[in-house]
Amino acid sequence: MARMPSFLKPPKKIAKRQLELRAQLWPDLNEGDLWSRHTHDGFSTIPSTMALIMSIMDDLSKNKPVSSTYLELWNRSFDEGFATLAKAREIAFHSGFSSERAERTWKDRLKILHNLEFINLQSGASGPASYALILNPYKVIQKHHERKTRGMREDKYNALVARAIELGDISLRPADPSPPPTPMAPPAAPFTFPLPAGSAVPPSPAAVPSAPVPPTGVPTSESSKV
Template sequence: MALLTTRKPRKKIAQRQLELRKKLWPHVTDGHLWQRLHHDGFATIPRTMPLILTIMDDLANGQPVSMTYLDLWGRAFDECFVTLSKPREMAFHSGFTGQRAERTWRGRIKLLAELGFIELQAGASGPMSYAVILNPYLVIRRLHEQKHVGSGRINITR
């Protein structure tokens, strides 16, 4: 049986970073900052998320899906699972307003599923009640192998 190891906190590095921040910006207090351990509504994202979002939009052929995906990511906890029970709110947070906001949002959700970035399940809110967010690196790698993503951007999955 293999032993699972956990990462040790990088306390020394974090302490040095904190000291440097205080030296460079002495006027900035903790109250001026968004500290994910002290606030609700946070999400941990890959450092390459901007590139991932750009690749998604390139794949979507003129129907940008990145803000819809980012809203889903922000709503997901460590389980990578989102309940899609507030389509109007989710559409607005994805940047869609007006009469067709929810319809446009649903189209983007469907496109994210077609591309393989999420999987959908039916439930009380209809055919798109739940979504699971899949590892974007693996999705992009698969799409690259299928010749949908150019090699210039694929290096993020290595």
């Protein structure tokens, strides 16, 4: 049996404590009744704050919940951070829309997510919404908090910041102060085309000496004839 990569394993002490507690709470548990990414395929990597993020985006979407649409997009993306939307009817159904207007409603939710800047839509073979780039939700929510967007609740934002710090996510960390301006570099030498091999460099034109300027008050040869 292949050994599980170390980066997929939880810290040993934490895992051991959790397993001991689970054994106490559910002593008759059959391990096969659980779903684990270590033994099953078809999983996505999501922020541990996803439930709170989804709650915040629903607050921002003006009574048109977008969180199920967003989660389905996330689950169809990989580490590249974008989803292909060719199967519109299927994605709409998986997002929770099953009426005759399912696809139209789903596209409306996509537009809201785009306008709120949680995603960026691009056109393609499937129409104006063929691809969706999924942006960092922490950064998007931070922008709405700074803009005081209607629906942005202070308590939920503060909870998101606290949980991000607890998890070690640096997305909401204040930006570092701007570095001092870099001194301007001296102007570059003017560009000249190289001469063909064997060509002689033309001599510079000889400088024309300027006529001497006579001292003030001393008559010139022309003025002495007057």
